Amino acid sequence: MSQQPLIIDAHLDLSMNALEWNRDLRQPLSAINQREQHLTDKPDRGNSMVNFAEMRKGNIGLCVATLIARYVKPANNLSGWHSPEQAWAQTQGQLAWYRAMEDAGEIKAITDWTALATHLNSWEQAEEKNQQAIGYVLSLEGADSIVNLSYLEKAYANGLRALGLAHYGPGTYAFGTDSTGGIGQKGRELLKEMERLNIILDATHLCDESFWEAMRHFNGPVWASHSNCRTLVNHNRQFSDDQLKELINRGAVIGGVLDAWMLVPNWVRGQSTPQSKAVTLEKLIDNYDHICQLAGNSQHIGIGTDLDGGFGNEQAPYDLTTIADMQILPDLLRKRGYEETDIDNVLSKNWLRFIKKAWT
Numbered sequence: 001m002s003q004q005p006l007i008i009d010a011h012l013d014l015s016m017n018a019l020e021w022n023r024d025l026r027q028p029l030s031a032i033n034q035r036e037q038h039l040t041d042k043p044d045r046g047n048s049m050v051n052f053a054e055m056r057k058g059n060i061g062l063c064v065a066t067l068i069a070r071y072v073k074p075a076n077n078l079s080g081w082h083s084p085e086q087a088w089a090q091t092q093g094q095l096a097w098y099r100a101m102e103d104a105g106e107i108k109a110i111t112d113w114t115a116l117a118t119h120l121n122s123w124e125q126a127e128e129k130n131q132q133a134i135g136y137v138l139s140l141e142g143a144d145s146i147v148n149l150s151y152l153e154k155a156y157a158n159g160l161r162a163l164g165l166a167h168y169g170p171g172t173y174a175f176g177t178d179s180t181g182g183i184g185q186k187g188r189e190l191l192k193e194m195e196r197l198n199i200i201l202d203a204t205h206l207c208d209e210s211f212w213e214a215m216r217h218f219n220g221p222v223w224a225s226h227s228n229c230r231t232l233v234n235h236n237r238q239f240s241d242d243q244l245k246e247l248i249n250r251g252a253v254i255g256g257v258l259d260a261w262m263l264v265p266n267w268v269r270g271q272s273t274p275q276s277k278a279v280t281l282e283k284l285i286d287n288y289d290h291i292c293q294l295a296g297n298s299q300h301i302g303i304g305t306d307l308d309g310g311f312g313n314e315q316a317p318y319d320l321t322t323i324a325d326m327q328i329l330p331d332l333l334r335k336r337g338y339e340e341t342d343i344d345n346v347l348s349k350n351w352l353r354f355i356k357k358a359w360t
Helices: 014-019 029-035 052-057 084-103 113-125 149-157 184-197 208-217 241-249 281-295 323-335 340-359
Strands: 007-012 060-067 107-109 134-141 160-164 200-202 254-256 301-303
Touching: 007 254, 007 301, 007 323, 007 340, 014 060, 014 084, 052 060, 052 134, 052 323, 060 084, 060 113, 060 323, 084 107, 084 134, 113 134, 113 340, 134 200, 149 160, 149 184, 184 208, 208 241, 241 281, 254 281, 281 301, 281 323, 301 340, 323 340
Parallel strands: 007 060, 060 134, 107 134, 134 160, 160 200, 254 301
Antiparallel strands: none
16 A cells, blocks of 8 residues: 555646647656657647656545636637637536546546545555546636536536636636736626535635635635745735735635746746756745744645646756656655644645535
8 A cells, every 4th residue: 555645736737738738648748748749839848747647656646627718808818719608618628528537437526525535535545546546626717618607507517616716817707817807796696606506716816806806705615726925926826915814714725836937036938947946846835834824823735736737847846757746745844844744734634624614
């Protein structure tokens, strides 16, 4: 039986990698990256860090896996779909891929606490993880594909259990990273329906105004799947101390993210390298330290790597070759003075405690 501790990763864009990057996550990373050597359409080609085998190798038995499809209006220069219906169709294609991977025995959808407890028991008891299905909780990153409120109920019936109102730029229901504005009437109505269905609100990517308005109007469970601290890297994508305190007061868990520009200041994409900026997992622990100081405990920090979320080895901590190397984190935490209970909290216990409270 594996002696490695269980890790829960609260943010992986698995279906985006499969359908938009055209990566077969059943293949070895060497094969995935070799097949991309001639491609230049995306900056991370040939630098993939995530597949099913590496997740199993790193004992990542549960993740939060995303659907993502942005709707962009004519004045929006960001990439995306030109109607909400097209965005919805894209998420349904992604959902179909998850279902196909379930049929292949690679992953298992987790939609309630009983299923989660059963899955984790099976995972922990397995002496060999190679044949074990990885559990996943389905999340929607940006709500633009929710054409109207009836579509949220359809999404819930299809297994959706967490939702972020916005991604980058202005969205239908809220404003995201690098934009400014509130959630408005549509956003408030969506939050009310999320409360009825008990869908977790992911506060990640909300701009400041939308964040505070969402906090005022949502009474359900809130987490931040992949976010770091603005005090350490001053950018609107990061949370201010006041926002972190609000999340802590609401019982949220904040998943530390591994995109290098969110770990060190003044990162220049295409020029900076993890080595030149000394980006290691120690930078993630700096964020953990800061949140723990605000909270007075270790109960609000977790892992939300976002690895292969539009970046790869070229923009990730250089002490990671693949996602399996997250298993070096426990020793790094010990060296920084974290007790075993704290380490367990970071790796999995905080996410499990949150989900149990939300689902039971």
